[in-house]
Amino acid sequence: MDRTCRETRITVRYAETDQMGVAYYANYLVWMEVGRVEYCRAAGFRYRDMEEDGVLLTVVEASCRYLRPARYDEEILVRTWIEKATPRLVGFGYQVLRAADRGTLATGATKHVFCTRDMKPTRLPPKYRALFGI
Amino acid sequence: MDRTCRETRITVRYAETDQMGVAYYANYLVWMEVGRVEYCRAAGFRYRDMEEDGVLLTVVEASCRYLRPARYDEEILVRTWIEKATPRLVGFGYQVLRAADRGTLATGATKHVFCTRDMKPTRLPPKYRALFGI
Amino acid sequence: MDRTCRETRITVRYAETDQMGVAYYANYLVWMEVGRVEYCRAAGFRYRDMEEDGVLLTVVEASCRYLRPARYDEEILVRTWIEKATPRLVGFGYQVLRAADRGTLATGATKHVFCTRDMKPTRLPPKYRALFGI
Amino acid sequence: MDRTCRETRITVRYAETDQMGVAYYANYLVWMEVGRVEYCRAAGFRYRDMEEDGVLLTVVEASCRYLRPARYDEEILVRTWIEKATPRLVGFGYQVLRAADRGTLATGATKHVFCTRDMKPTRLPPKYRALFGI
Numbered sequence: 001m002d003r004t005c006r007e008t009r010i011t012v013r014y015a016e017t018d019q020m021g022v023a024y025y026a027n028y029l030v031w032m033e034v035g036r037v038e039y040c041r042a043a044g045f046r047y048r049d050m051e052e053d054g055v056l057l058t059v060v061e062a063s064c065r066y067l068r069p070a071r072y073d074e075e076i077l078v079r080t081w082i083e084k085a086t087p088r089l090v091g092f093g094y095q096v097l098r099a100a101d102r103g104t105l106a107t108g109a110t111k112h113v114f115c116t117r118d119m120k121p122t123r124l125p126p127k128y129r130a131l132f133g134i
Numbered sequence: 135m136d137r138t139c140r141e142t143r144i145t146v147r148y149a150e151t152d153q154m155g156v157a158y159y160a161n162y163l164v165w166m167e168v169g170r171v172e173y174c175r176a177a178g179f180r181y182r183d184m185e186e187d188g189v190l191l192t193v194v195e196a197s198c199r200y201l202r203p204a205r206y207d208e209e210i211l212v213r214t215w216i217e218k219a220t221p222r223l224v225g226f227g228y229q230v231l232r233a234a235d236r237g238t239l240a241t242g243a244t245k246h247v248f249c250t251r252d253m254k255p256t257r258l259p260p261k262y263r264a265l266f267g268i
Numbered sequence: 269m270d271r272t273c274r275e276t277r278i279t280v281r282y283a284e285t286d287q288m289g290v291a292y293y294a295n296y297l298v299w300m301e302v303g304r305v306e307y308c309r310a311a312g313f314r315y316r317d318m319e320e321d322g323v324l325l326t327v328v329e330a331s332c333r334y335l336r337p338a339r340y341d342e343e344i345l346v347r348t349w350i351e352k353a354t355p356r357l358v359g360f361g362y363q364v365l366r367a368a369d370r371g372t373l374a375t376g377a378t379k380h381v382f383c384t385r386d387m388k389p390t391r392l393p394p395k396y397r398a399l400f401g402i
Numbered sequence: 403m404d405r406t407c408r409e410t411r412i413t414v415r416y417a418e419t420d421q422m423g424v425a426y427y428a429n430y431l432v433w434m435e436v437g438r439v440e441y442c443r444a445a446g447f448r449y450r451d452m453e454e455d456g457v458l459l460t461v462v463e464a465s466c467r468y469l470r471p472a473r474y475d476e477e478i479l480v481r482t483w484i485e486k487a488t489p490r491l492v493g494f495g496y497q498v499l500r501a502a503d504r505g506t507l508a509t510g511a512t513k514h515v516f517c518t519r520d521m522k523p524t525r526l527p528p529k530y531r532a533l534f535g536i
Binding site: 020022025026027029030033056058059060061062063064065066067069119 | 288290293294295297298301324326327328329330331332333334335337387
């Protein structure tokens with residue numbers, strides 16, 4: 001399995017802050033999604049092509065631990081790796097860092113099942129397996 | 135044409151605030167969409183049924199004037215009406231009020247063209263015309 | 269401790285869907301926040317008053333299990349309860365149901381620490397404790 | 403006045419799509435905000451520093467014309483320029499392009515007034531004026 005870690009750079013948007021003056025907690029899940037897409041791209045495929053091919057990656061679990069707040073206009077890094085992958089499901093792990101000092105802001109995980117366009121579980125077609133390290 | 139005005143009640147979410155301590159400006163367009171959907175429902179149809187029927191309402195213009203900020207947990211009202219409707223396009227007008235004192239927070243407008251599922255302009259099927267006051 | 273469960277009704281917005289045709293996964297955390305606010309209101313206080321009072325509820329953990337997708341314009345119910353509460357932290361549990369048939373769409377949990385305005389952990393002032401069932 | 407145009411690159415996120423399969427219309431206002439921030443940075447200051455300095459740029463008008471849809475994972479460019487600037491207000495213009503072929507996806511404009519932290523209109527301090535081309 002491919003344990004390689006990919007790193008994506010994101011600048012915190014004003015839209016992503018809330019009145020507490022920090023990034024709103026749901027946005028970390030958006031950033032994880034950006035990390036996943038970049039992970040796939042770095043692994044050699046575009047998630048959108050896989051989706052056009054009829055294979056959807058539907059989320060079944062997501063979790064996040066928030067250690068330090070991310071602030072407006074800060075550069076953050078989303079490190080993404082595959083925790084586990086089978087032809088049925090894939091689990092991603094994430095670490096969100098502040099780019100300036102590489103301090104950890106959050107850690108997270110998501111689990112996904114491969115589905116057809118009408119949301120039925122399916123097996124990942126063989127041609128994609130190596131890309132997920134299966 | 136139906137000049138009736140429909141009113142939708144929304145409570146400002148924490149997610150919708152930004153670090154200025156007020157609702158972020160793009161959310162007014164989300165609230166207008168909520169107002170449009172409720173307008174349609176009150177007019178006798180569900181927008182989602184029209185969409186399942188293959189008729190999409192794609193936006194071509196949107197504008198908003200912001201008069202007073204909306205704050206977290208405030209109840210706001212979105213008043214929605216049809217400005218103009220033809221078999222090709224429809225224009226909605228909006229007024230966003232603070233429920234507590236009915237002070238105007240914002241006014242807005244959106245224009246839409248009717249499209250097929252593959253985003254080509256089309257004419258509104260006759261069965262829907264009366265609902266838009268055509 | 270107050271094990272009472274509060275129920276909040278939400279209609280899935282178009283803005284909350286993604287191109288998979290279902291509600292985007294990060295929005296469940298937004299709905300949980302809406303559930304929390306309503307929980308507080310039902311328990312006898314407004315979260316915004318507590319925040320103006322200098323007590324912030326900052327999230328340290330969030331998780332969600334997605335069982336069935338939520339779709340555009342569906343009415344959903346967010347059931348919210350307190351899992352655990354001490355003067356330092358509070359944990360909420362959530363169940364997201366489809367209103368039509370009360371089928372469970374998702375379950376979730378968040379943990380929070382009480383903080384001062386400058387994000388330092390603090391103890392919940394005594395006057396708020398009964399409201400959290402402490 | 404500084405008529406220079408700054409260009410910001412953004413990749414459309416999955417979170418930004420809706421069930422029509424294209425980017426949701428309110429996100430264009432988020433992208434304009436990203437363009438504004440980058441404009442300021444290129445002009446020699448960080449908007450967040452100005453805000454910490456007690457000068458807020460509150461939006462009073464926003465508009466967008468949508469010409470072609472932006473799709474998931476597409477690279478887009480937000481071209482941003484100052485339309486008008488006085489010590490009281492500033493107007494930005496925007497063009498959103500598809501990076502692949504530089505086709506125009508949308509054009510937009512926002513108007514802002516300079517405000518103090520408690521949202522009262524103010525005059526832009528002299529030290530910031532040259533940065534806005536005043």
